[in-house]
Amino acid sequence: MRQYPAACGLGIALAAISGKWKATILWELHSRPVRFGELRRRIPGISEKVLSEQLRAMETDGLIRRDVYDEVPPRVEYAVTPAGASLNATVHALAEWGLEHVSDIRAMATAGGR
Amino acid sequence: MRQYPAACGLGIALAAISGKWKATILWELHSRPVRFGELRRRIPGISEKVLSEQLRAMETDGLIRRDVYDEVPPRVEYAVTPAGASLNATVHALAEWGLEHVSDIRAMATAGGR
DNA sequence: ACAAGTACTGACTTAATTGTAAGCACCTAC
DNA sequence: GTAGGTGCTTACAATTAAGTCAGTACTTGT
Secondary structure: OOOOOOHHHHHHHHHHOOOOOHHHHHHHHOOOOOHHHHHHHHOOOHHHHHHHHHHHHHHOOOOOEEEEOOOOOEEEEEEEEEHHHHHHHHHHHHHHHHHHHHOOOOOOOOOOOO | OOOOOOOOHHHHHHOOOOOOOOOHHHHHHHOOOOEEEHHHOOOOOOHHHHHHHHHHHHHHOOEEEEEEEEOOEEEEEEEOOOOHHHHHHHHHHHHHHHHOOOOOOOOOOOOOOO
């Protein structure tokens, strides 16, 4: 993994949401637990491979927990931990910043509409 | 550049601080304008090449402005724009989250001490 | 000439991340 | 057999980001 420098707190937070998908995944879990397939459908463009990898990393990092149910078809749910929920408050602030400054920011990669 | 998906606001914010160095650079500018060389010294591990690239990108994106003074030796200062200052509030929240959860988070890349 | 200061830039390499296209396992229904 | 549902995993390829090591320009000082 990329080593993040900087202020000790900021480095940790940046590592937590590093990469293209983690912040989005974390936000998709903010209101309730979600299953793998539903996550995949709600996040356009993400591959099963990358989704699986990111979920594993976030579970390892303590941001989310993975609940396996003894059912057929298999049912696995992902939910935020307290730490993940707390970080989601900041992710929400980021999104609000983005909405407020969408017209101020030039040459910025556009997000998919949602 | 990596294309960010997701909620339109979140995608824009993620693009704004994407990569290893942007959030840190933005934070280093939070209290006053700083010159290139000082930024380099205050951010351990960053190369001049990458610092220069990131500053250019952030200027293009409207997060910071670059002030050139007619002096010798050359004096160039970088300062946050209102949008950048606003985003720094969220960067600060991220850092606080990191400080609060440093002991909760496992297997997380450690940041350089500061 | 050398050294120091300032702020970069370019060629090339390395590292990290993401993407593509399969495949696996289990069950149920037709 | 086929199809559908569930949740992944693997081999390989492609893309992106960062790093290394030069180099540029200007001035001043020894």
